[in-house]
Amino acid sequence: MKKNPFLLICITAYLFISALSSCSPIKFIKPLEKNQNAAGVSLGGALIKYGTATIPIPFLTADYGYGIDSTLTGFGSFNITSALFGNFQLELGAAKQLLKQNNYFPAVSITPSVNIIYRNTDAYKFYPQLAFNAFWEYGKHKNFVYISADNWFELAQKRAHELKQPNHWIFMPTIGHSFTGKKWNFNIEAKIIAPNLSNQNLVVEYQTPLKKRGALGIFLGYTRKF
Amino acid sequence: MKRINLSILQTISVKSMLGGFCIILLLGLSGCLRLDDNLFNPNVTKITEYKLDNYTGDLDFRLDASYQIPDSLIHVFQLPSQAPDETSATLIYGLYIGNIDSIASDTVIMYCHGNRDHMDFYWQRAKLLANTKSKNRFGVMMIDYRGYGLSEGKPTENGLYADADAALKWLKNKGLTNDRLVMYGFSLGTAPAVKLSAEDFSMKPSKLMLEAPFASAEVMIQDASGLAMPAAFFTDLKINNAEEIKKVQQPFFWIHGEADDFLNINTHGAVVYNNYNGTYKEAHRIPNAGHGNIPNTFGFQNYLNAVGNFITMH
Numbered sequence: 126m127k128k129n130p131f132l133l134i135c136i137t138a139y140l141f142i143s144a145l146s147s148c149s150p151i152k153f154i155k156p157l158e159k160n161q162n163a164a165g166v167s168l169g170g171a172l173i174k175y176g177t178a179t180i181p182i183p184f185l186t187a188d189y190g191y192g193i194d195s196t197l198t199g200f201g202s203f204n205i206t207s208a209l210f211g212n213f214q215l216e217l218g219a220a221k222q223l224l225k226q227n228n229y230f231p232a233v234s235i236t237p238s239v240n241i242i243y244r245n246t247d248a249y250k251f252y253p254q255l256a257f258n259a260f261w262e263y264g265k266h267k268n269f270v271y272i273s274a275d276n277w278f279e280l281a282q283k284r285a286h287e288l289k290q291p292n293h294w295i296f297m298p299t300i301g302h303s304f305t306g307k308k309w310n311f312n313i314e315a316k317i318i319a320p321n322l323s324n325q326n327l328v329v330e331y332q333t334p335l336k337k338r339g340a341l342g343i344f345l346g347y348t349r350k351f
Numbered sequence: 352m353k354r355i356n357l358s359i360l361q362t363i364s365v366k367s368m369l370g371g372f373c374i375i376l377l378l379g380l381s382g383c384l385r386l387d388d389n390l391f392n393p394n395v396t397k398i399t400e401y402k403l404d405n406y407t408g409d410l411d412f413r414l415d416a417s418y419q420i421p422d423s424l425i426h427v428f429q430l431p432s433q434a435p436d437e438t439s440a441t442l443i444y445g446l447y448i449g450n451i452d453s454i455a456s457d458t459v460i461m462y463c464h465g466n467r468d469h470m471d472f473y474w475q476r477a478k479l480l481a482n483t484k485s486k487n488r489f490g491v492m493m494i495d496y497r498g499y500g501l502s503e504g505k506p507t508e509n510g511l512y513a514d515a516d517a518a519l520k521w522l523k524n525k526g527l528t529n530d531r532l533v534m535y536g537f538s539l540g541t542a543p544a545v546k547l548s549a550e551d552f553s554m555k556p557s558k559l560m561l562e563a564p565f566a567s568a569e570v571m572i573q574d575a576s577g578l579a580m581p582a583a584f585f586t587d588l589k590i591n592n593a594e595e596i597k598k599v600q601q602p603f604f605w606i607h608g609e610a611d612d613f614l615n616i617n618t619h620g621a622v623v624y625n626n627y628n629g630t631y632k633e634a635h636r637i638p639n640a641g642h643g644n645i646p647n648t649f650g651f652q653n654y655l656n657a658v659g660n661f662i663t664m665h
Contacts, residue, residue, distance in 0.1 A: 207584075242580075247581070247583065248581035250578075250579075279578050279579060281578075281579035283579070284573050284579040285593075286566060286567070286569075286570065286622050290579045292577050319577065
């Protein structure tokens with residue numbers, strides 16, 4: 126039963142990853158400048174064991190952000206992988222900077238968002254998310270390193286067949302780095318997806334430092350600013 | 352200022368075109384990935400003929416010589432299968448263990464195999480069932496669903512039901528009656544087993560036995576995602592044993608490994624068992640057994656005793 130074709134493994138992993146990671150793998154951590162636009166793509170996914178190799182699950186989103194003011198950026202992310210399944214999945218949110226960096230004390234921002242998945246009138250979901258972020262700028266290019274605590278909330282009390290929904294909170298600690306150019310950003314990010322949940326009894330064998338919990342995700346993002 | 356605006360317009364125009372192209376591409380690709388086809392897992396080890404005892408591919412277990420069936424009681428043949436919405440029949444392969452001439456008076460276990468491979472992989476299980484109570488006391492019927500083994504066609508949900516029903520038609524033509532038909536399903540095979548026990552098909556089994564059943568496609572999705580997501584996000588399959596079992600009135604036997612790491616005993620098997628509202632039910636939770644090793648973990652004789660007692664006593 127476990128010798129499933131690669132596509133099944135990818136799809137099953139996608140279930141876990143797309144459900145438990147946000148629509149946009151890489152969020153807006155640091156707000157854009159006022160009236161600045163940014164568009165980009167994010168690619169990456171959780172690491173799984175496939176045969177003797179460890180490979181990432183391909184996972185793709187298209188992102189757009191707009192600097193409402195210098196401390197507030199609105200953004201939307203369209204999940205291309207989900208679209209390939211015939212679903213419309215969109216994340217809408219905002220990144221708000223709360224504190225400026227003060228020497229070694231990082232700048233702090235929060236990123237509330239909603240993740241909407243729609244297939245038809247019988248199949249749709251709405252997930253609120255909230256990320257707490259801290260980032261440190263350095264150097265003349267203002268590259269920055271960041272950490273983030275991303276939280277995904279399942280509001281449903283019941284799952285199929287009237288069973289109690291066991292998980293309502295999915296936590297994703299994240300560390301990342303953004304290389305910043307005048308017109309572009311390149312991000313690399315690692316996150317532990319759902320370290321509070323068991324990764325056992327799934328078709329996929331996840332590679333994670335926590336062994337039996339969560340999944341380690343590696344994501345890359347490229348953003349063009351204009 | 353006008354130049355700047357023109358430049359912005361040109362930029363927006365190019366971006367719009369690119370965006371439009373991407374949207375069209377996405378709409379074109381939209382829905383091209385579904386779990387449906389990939390849930391079926393036939394012919395992991397391809398075969399060109401049925402070898403049964405001489406099969407050398409992976410197996411969950413292999414029986415010793417004491418379970419051997421005489422060659423004269425092993426029959427491999429083709430039979431036509433046609434779903435109600437199909438215009439032509441698909442030729443599938445079936446296997447009968449027992450004396451075909453005495454089907455009119457024998458009790459027969461219709462064994463609906465699981466998702467992997469083909470009848471060679473499940474031969475050991477069918478042979479084990481043919482040893483229930485005593486050697487060849489019960490006939491055992493097994494088929495390869497379309498797309499499995501040497502059966503023609505491609506696996507589909509409706510095909511599962513049509514193929515299992517084709518086997519029932521074959522048995523009925525040989526003289527089997529409803530009161531001597533026992534339906535047994537393992538894993539994916541629990542879907543046709545429950546469906547054909549619950550609804551009107553060629554025959555109405557007198558008993559239903561399920562080994563490691565799954566509850567529904569919804570539970571598979573929700574177990575995999577950890578969230579209460581609709582199955583429709585990923586699959587169009589309507590398989591739903593948890594609901595179908597509510598229509599079953601025949602005596603019901605459930606066996607499931609407590610260590611099943613593919614179809615969880617609590618989210619799948621127990622849901623099916625609890626939803627049964629018929630005349631009689633019994634549960635066998637097997638400690639330390641996984642998805643594919645219940646008979647050998649339970650012990651072959653313990654397993655056969657449980658199966659045999661259910662068939663003869665209820």
